[in-house]
Amino acid sequence: MRFYVPTDIYVEKNCVKNHAQNLLAMGKRAFIMTGRSSAKKNGSLDDVIAVLDAGHVPYQVFDQVEENPSTDTVGNAAQQAREFKADYIIGIGGGSAIDAAKAAALLLANPNLIADNLHKAPEKPLEHIPVVAVPTTCGTGSEATPVAIITSHKIHLKKSIPHRIFPALALVDGKYLASAKKTLIINTAVDALAHMVESILNVYSNAFNRMCPEYGLKLWGELKDALLSDAPVDESLYEKLMLTSTIAGMSIAHTSTSVPHGMSYDLTLHQGVPHGPAVGYFLAAYVEVCKKKVPEDVKRILELLRLKSTADFTEMLEKLIGKCRVSREIRDQFAAAMKVNHSKLDLVPGGITPEEVDFIYDKSLVVE
Ligand code: NAP
Ligand code: ZN
Numbered sequence: 001m002r003f004y005v006p007t008d009i010y011v012e013k014n015c016v017k018n019h020a021q022n023l024l025a026m027g028k029r030a031f032i033m034t035g036r037s038s039a040k041k042n043g044s045l046d047d048v049i050a051v052l053d054a055g056h057v058p059y060q061v062f063d064q065v066e067e068n069p070s071t072d073t074v075g076n077a078a079q080q081a082r083e084f085k086a087d088y089i090i091g092i093g094g095g096s097a098i099d100a101a102k103a104a105a106l107l108l109a110n111p112n113l114i115a116d117n118l119h120k121a122p123e124k125p126l127e128h129i130p131v132v133a134v135p136t137t138c139g140t141g142s143e144a145t146p147v148a149i150i151t152s153h154k155i156h157l158k159k160s161i162p163h164r165i166f167p168a169l170a171l172v173d174g175k176y177l178a179s180a181k182k183t184l185i186i187n188t189a190v191d192a193l194a195h196m197v198e199s200i201l202n203v204y205s206n207a208f209n210r211m212c213p214e215y216g217l218k219l220w221g222e223l224k225d226a227l228l229s230d231a232p233v234d235e236s237l238y239e240k241l242m243l244t245s246t247i248a249g250m251s252i253a254h255t256s257t258s259v260p261h262g263m264s265y266d267l268t269l270h271q272g273v274p275h276g277p278a279v280g281y282f283l284a285a286y287v288e289v290c291k292k293k294v295p296e297d298v299k300r301i302l303e304l305l306r307l308k309s310t311a312d313f314t315e316m317l318e319k320l321i322g323k324c325r326v327s328r329e330i331r332d333q334f335a336a337a338m339k340v341n342h343s344k345l346d347l348v349p350g351g352i353t354p355e356e357v358d359f360i361y362d363k364s365l366v367v368e
Contacts, residue, residue: 001208005250007133007144008169011243015173016047016134022169023048023090024055026130031086032061033077033101039063039092042179044136048090060084065093068268068275069100071152075115078107088130091167094188095140095149095275098133102148102165105131118150118161126163133167136176138241139188139276141195141249143170147256151269158265166253172246174238185233186320187276189241192248193220194279198258199251200297201290202347209254216247217304224305228319259352260286262344263360266334267324277321284314285363293350325366335361 010019030052032045039045045061052059062077081089081104089108091101105128107113113126133143142148146164151157177185196213199205219240226233233241257279264278273281288310291298298310307313326334338344338361339354 001206003208003254005144005166005253007167009144009172009246010170011172011239011246013173013175013239015171016044016051019169019171020051020055023051023132023171024057026132026169027088028057029084029086030057030059030088030090031077031081031084031104032059032090032092033065033104034061034063034097035065035067035093036063038094038136038179039097042136042176044092044134044173044176048092048134060086065097065100067096068149068151068158069096069103071115071118071150071154074100074103074107074118074150078104078115081108086129088132090132090134092134092136094135094137095142098135098140098142098167099148099150101131101133102128102142102167103150103161105129106163106165116152116154118163119152119155119157119159121162128163128165130168131165132169132171134171134173135242135245137180137188138177138185138245139191141192141245141247141252143167143172144246144249145253147252156269158269170246172242174240174242177233177238177241178235182232185241186227187274188245189220189223189227189276190280190283190317190321191276192216192245194260194283195248195252195257196220197283197287197301198260199255200301201287201294201349202255202258203349204255204347205297205349209251212247212251212254214300214304216244216251217301219244219247221305224316228316256347257344258286258347259338259344259360262341263334263338266337270330271326273324277324280317280321281324282360282364284310284317285360287313288363289352289356289360290349293348297349323366324364325368328367331361331365331367
């Protein structure tokens with residue numbers, strides 16, 4: 001058994017300001033990567049810039065990271081960062097900005113690697129320049145994982161790249177959620193839930209790495225009523241939401257995600273469904289399939305979430321994210337691809353049959 005998360009992680013209010021010295025110690029020239037507008041609106045970009053200005057660290061901002069970042073965007077960012085002679089990268093935003101920052105940090109340290117080849121397995125592990133992560137959504141936990149999910153539109157693929165890039169520093173502050181609509185909070189919290197459930201219902205789950213999802217699911221169970229209610233999420237819960245998301249990231253850092261995530265990528269790539277619900281649609285049926293294989297684990301997950309049955313789990317997810325409609329042709333195409341996706345199928349405790357894969361699609365999607 002091994003427990004390994006090498007990121008220096010701080011979770012607290014005014015985190016960036018409080019840990020200015022840690023941020024300044026990362027390097028001499030910072031390249032900042034954000035989405036188009038949220039980092040400007042929620043104050044996270046200003047907080048980082050204030051620290052860099054006070055420390056006289058030159059910086060350049062790249063604010064063109066799109067949702068589900070592409071190899072082209074990462075390539076453009078890396079080119080600009082190289083011209084600027086950046087020696088570290090700060091990713092501010094949701095998982096998209098942070099993942100793009102990780103992939104750009106890899107390209108910067110490896111001038112012979114081009115963005116179009118990011119998904120190809122390297123002959124040996126590659127270096128990267130340091131990455132700082134400042135998350136502003138409460139879902140991916142990318143600040144605590146070595147994973148970067150990048151989309152290649154040229155080969156119609158959304159997948160994690162096969163390189164491990166843990167941020168050196170993560171500065172996690174719930175206050176950035178103040179600008180987020182409730183739907184974004186729900187969508188990303190469902191992603192965090194999936195990370196913890198898929199981490200427990202996983203062949204790599206063990207007593208050591210279970211500490212993270214077990215504690216995180218308890219926190220999620222305490223947050224669930226606020227997510228389900230019609231009222232806006234109270235600001236007193238922002239830090240707990242962020243903490244849960246970071247813990248969920250630490251969970252998948254050890255086990256990786258499993259079948260629901262594997263199924264989600266096609267839904268996002270071809271149907272434009274945001275990541276959280278794309279995963280969430282498949283989660284309840286995955287739990288049902290696992291109930292036959294690892295009943296004690298499913299019982300424990302439900303207990304921690306303060307739910308009585310898998311039917312309650314299904315109902316809760318439906319209330320939060322609704323149902324997804326797809327055509328018969330799309331459903332069959334996705335299911336056929338999933339049945340040979342061994343990188344995810346092989347993670348299911350006790351294995352999974354093609355019939356069970358079909359069961360998950362049929363239970364999760366409304367086929368029209
Ligand atoms: P996202 O794609 O990063 O952001 C979604 C939207 O939310 C964007 O429009 C963004 O605006 C906006 N936004 C971000 N923070 C906000 C805030 N505080 N207030 C208001 N709006 C805000 O969403 P995400 O769900 O966090 O990330 C999804 C990506 O992460 C997917 O590509 C997924 O596959 C990946 N992922 C990675 C890991 C990992 O371990 N690395 C794990 C799970 C998922 P702007 O564009 O203006 O910023
Ligand atoms: Zn996810």
